[in-house]
Amino acid sequence: MAGSVYGTLLKITTWGESHGKGIGVVVDGCPAGLSIAEADIQTYLDRRRPGQSKFTTSRREGDGVEILSGVFEGRTTGAPIAMEVRNLDQRSQDYGAIKDVYRPGHADYTFDEKYGFRDYRGGGRSSGRETIGRVAAGAVACKLLESLGIAVSAYTRSVGAIEISYDSFSMEERWNNRLYMPDAQAAARAEAYLEEMMARKDSCGGVVECVIRGLPAGIGEPVFDKLDGCLAKAMVSIGAVKGFEIGDGFAAARANGSGNNDSFGLTSEDLDGNPLMKEQIVKRTNHSGGTLGGISDGSDIVLRAAFKPTPSIASPQATVNRQGEETDICIKGRHDPIIVPRAVVVVEAMAALTVADLLLLSMSSRLDRIQAFFNK
């Protein structure tokens, strides 16, 4: 177990380094019969691609995905789905600065300690490009969830101290600005702040929020494989994520029970306001973020991931080299002043993979439903 395999029933394996021959993923356990095409995957990959705005790096990666197996006549066959993106931009470069010097905030030092040496080209395995495999697999998971009426939607909640307002929140708006913020005014302020960061050769952090709508109650396993616990691992496994919240998160630690508990009630309307056939149980509020005891309760799953600032900054920083000498480093090249916008689709991917896996796992929780499944 060296960390590049994720999931139990829907199991993915990612591979590839920033400046190697390519990046890819194998998805094992996708049910047979799901319609999927390279264009579906590419749509997701394009959302994490650099060079889309002045706040993302201009390297032209292409990132054209190829599906190599597991899909036949437009549908998944149940066999592993191998997908890969070949690196186009592999020209020999001068890695002198980062080959022997440990960049602060990066994994150079820890990789050397763990493995004895490392592929130093562009960050190697610890590069943000590693997420290409996650996003390609996540696109499959999103398609699978969609076919079951479940939608996963992530967006930028904050850039530095600038946060969206739920008064002017519009899920559609996130497609209209380069920061994927669902609030046009906040996005404008955030863009100005990022300009300032770039001028100061500095960077900043931010928060991604994700909502999962349509998930039935009963998903997630008690004790160690709680839905929120698995989502926490999914989020913190994304490079640069330093915090996770479900529902009210850290605010709940300052709240009182009388205010934090979500009362149950009955409703005769579904999520979109349409009348239901019969009354169903709902929570009147959603401080819990959609889980109780680690199991989905039928309301929206709401989670957040806190991203640290981009560690690659153009200002000089004190550090140490492989030879154990103190030195300075100025990181050259163009780097995003913030990780968050390109990470939005990664959050969506990881959330979708996690939820899809737990959804499949939940099918074996009740004998009556298993008997019905096998017609016994």
Add this chain to the structure above:
Amino acid sequence: MAGSVYGTLLKITTWGESHGKGIGVVVDGCPAGLSIAEADIQTYLDRRRPGQSKFTTSRREGDGVEILSGVFEGRTTGAPIAMEVRNLDQRSQDYGAIKDVYRPGHADYTFDEKYGFRDYRGGGRSSGRETIGRVAAGAVACKLLESLGIAVSAYTRSVGAIEISYDSFSMEERWNNRLYMPDAQAAARAEAYLEEMMARKDSCGGVVECVIRGLPAGIGEPVFDKLDGCLAKAMVSIGAVKGFEIGDGFAAARANGSGNNDSFGLTSEDLDGNPLMKEQIVKRTNHSGGTLGGISDGSDIVLRAAFKPTPSIASPQATVNRQGEETDICIKGRHDPIIVPRAVVVVEAMAALTVADLLLLSMSSRLDRIQAFFNK
């Protein structure tokens, strides 16, 4: 995979319900040769036991642990270590109120949705008593880590809005107050606040912080099994945890790269100020909380878990019953006004289990070390 198994090499399986015959755990994968006795385990269990102060429930549980296997002549044999605590307090009770009514903030509703019915006695499997198995296993993990020079220490960082001050921080102080707070003044204020909560028939949340000292660099797997990602799952798997942070956590999302990056430097002193044989690489600050790229960097691991308020409160709450009718519920019996103090040792247990597992996994990362291990 129904969620009661945790870990890869150090694998534990917990079992038991609040008012069933007992609670237990089986630890598979503990290396042979570790000295362990029931008293070692009991010390940890006593820290989570109720009835220790006016802020914890008065039920007399006993919680005397019995080791049933895997230990011979005082040392672990490499075979599974089964430990159990029999429930003494099993007298027939009146569960009328919670048998058919869904308590807000509890898992009653989601268990019914998932399994079709539930053991409603005292919360059944979703009771806080489930953590007995975790703590017993965690005690073994702590002993294992200690034998390798690694110490895991958790404490109460905040109660509601009352937070410890690092100016008056004393790790020893946490043993002196009933809230396990390492700051005597904050503890006094927190106790007063909890008295107020009890008087108002309400409850409150809080934050547990945990420091892991002595962990060598190189622990944690890149990509999906990052040290911090695994710790996130470990923490959020604890009932009532709604948020997780490593290092600066959510504050990092508001920070700048120039301030958040930890510079590397050289030192000739170890953690306790003793001179080292040769200079070694250290980080000058620890905003990252001890990991880079998900791998330990040799500095302290610092993490936090946010606990929601105790959901069981004596005030009346609106809810629904199993028959699908709206109703009110007043939760009887004595309940802790806060979960945090008894959860401190659970955080320690889960952190220790996670770190020990990843430590063992890390042994196979380098061929040169494997060859040395097998004398080749």
Add this chain to the structure above:
Amino acid sequence: MAGSVYGTLLKITTWGESHGKGIGVVVDGCPAGLSIAEADIQTYLDRRRPGQSKFTTSRREGDGVEILSGVFEGRTTGAPIAMEVRNLDQRSQDYGAIKDVYRPGHADYTFDEKYGFRDYRGGGRSSGRETIGRVAAGAVACKLLESLGIAVSAYTRSVGAIEISYDSFSMEERWNNRLYMPDAQAAARAEAYLEEMMARKDSCGGVVECVIRGLPAGIGEPVFDKLDGCLAKAMVSIGAVKGFEIGDGFAAARANGSGNNDSFGLTSEDLDGNPLMKEQIVKRTNHSGGTLGGISDGSDIVLRAAFKPTPSIASPQATVNRQGEETDICIKGRHDPIIVPRAVVVVEAMAALTVADLLLLSMSSRLDRIQAFFNK
């Protein structure tokens, strides 16, 4: 991963040593709603209990099982089912002979090499008593399969060179003789042969065969988790098993394709000769033993496990002691002259656990069925 956990969705963890405090198992992942009682488990345990005939050891073990969790009001709740059998017969014994001397054919030497020391009392963890946990868990799996119309039946196929004849085969007969042989005449000859073995202070091996009837087509995963591959591991994981066959097994290696291939045809009768609603596809023969490409094909699964002779024999044997000196050993006490009869129920248990796990896993293979399951 230290080997005492088995299964993916239906996951069991066994614990306990021959002369420790007890033996037990935790079953995680059993679907909720299955009727189960201690008497159900005990029936299976009684079949592996010693002291039932002159060919099994006379130690009085009791082996009374206690269910400690996971069952409420007579049905499984979906929570882990902990079961244990306390060892009654723990009086201090003289283990001098086996404490320091490596018994040929036993795991004494390899345990010492692996773990540095061992619980030498009665074989410790490598004792046949370890199978108590498997059988208790297997009883649950058998009940689960029964509720889905699937029957697992093992029996003694051969004792030394004495093999059952399919001309006089009677599945019911296996309950009538102490060797669980479904052929009365073969059983009589086998008993005489065993008498001879005992007189010669020797032992012998034999073969257990197992038939699984009623398994639907489509169970088992292609490539690495084939149904027959998983059954092979299940069987060879039983102490003393040295070989595994599915269908024609090693005879297939001497066969021709024209004779070994099973033709497909149509039938309008089910397994018991009752008319079917519509014609269904069947194999005309079953050389394959019920699998094609590692996936069940709807016909009977037929497998065999070869057991070596009981290694504990009363005759003197050359060996070495812990001090690295050559010596002789005569193994005292009463030992079964053959392992097979008591292993029949262990084969059944392991087969049932394996099939039940793969059956649950197979539920997520097709999107159309998943959509139907979730009513989408």
Add this chain to the structure above:
Amino acid sequence: MAGSVYGTLLKITTWGESHGKGIGVVVDGCPAGLSIAEADIQTYLDRRRPGQSKFTTSRREGDGVEILSGVFEGRTTGAPIAMEVRNLDQRSQDYGAIKDVYRPGHADYTFDEKYGFRDYRGGGRSSGRETIGRVAAGAVACKLLESLGIAVSAYTRSVGAIEISYDSFSMEERWNNRLYMPDAQAAARAEAYLEEMMARKDSCGGVVECVIRGLPAGIGEPVFDKLDGCLAKAMVSIGAVKGFEIGDGFAAARANGSGNNDSFGLTSEDLDGNPLMKEQIVKRTNHSGGTLGGISDGSDIVLRAAFKPTPSIASPQATVNRQGEETDICIKGRHDPIIVPRAVVVVEAMAALTVADLLLLSMSSRLDRIQAFFNK
């Protein structure tokens, strides 16, 4: 878990269909620092390649492997090693015969039952070409084991009823004949027999034997993850394998304890007859095939896998089509009259992957060795 992932610490994921874009594998968990090149992998792949003799199919596959990640400057980095072989021979073909008709002895019917439809081109995922990924990964495992002094060697033991003789056994000879038989005379007779099979439009089975030399004692986990149990699964997971034996296998079931037990003794010579520094414990015989209690005992591991005859034969066979009608099928094209020679390297690959994984797992069995590893 859909079956295309194998291993715990050394974990591989294979993908690809017979007539899809390619076949590949990702190896996660290979220790850093192992020298590896595409030529090392290709050597193994060439051994399973068709078109090498008149007994193997003439399709020109190329099978040129490309390493896409995880190797830098000629050595493994600890990151996943992705390897792939693109299918060159993808011209449109007429699959009419097998598209709708279930071939006896193949997985067509069971794939349809499991997944609802299948990639019928050349067997799709259940084709023998699937083993390319196993062999590429196995080559890495073999290199890893070699670096630790462990050699895995498989060969053809029998073709139909023609078996090698240990009197004329020569491990080198297996490279001299097209059947990989280590006995020139047996090979000559086997070739004549295969000519006969081809003339009769029939096929035959055979047995592959594998010897693992140099494995230290202590490898393999007691109870469920026994070395021999894991090897059994590894072997039976290979398509067409119907039986597995370790050591004396099924012959042990007909043996007596006095003859089957391996006595322990002392030796001052190593495997190659060189004097040892000090006397060490050895078994005088090796009926057990190198394991005791599922743990390696320091002697050679000896195992066998029984392969059924090639199911694709040119003679007409009765079967059923997808429409549920009875029909006949004559399988066109050139097919090997026996699977065994090309499977020899697959057996080696699966044995090496299994042993390497358990070897890495065994590193955490003893605290004293772990303390030494971490210099504590």
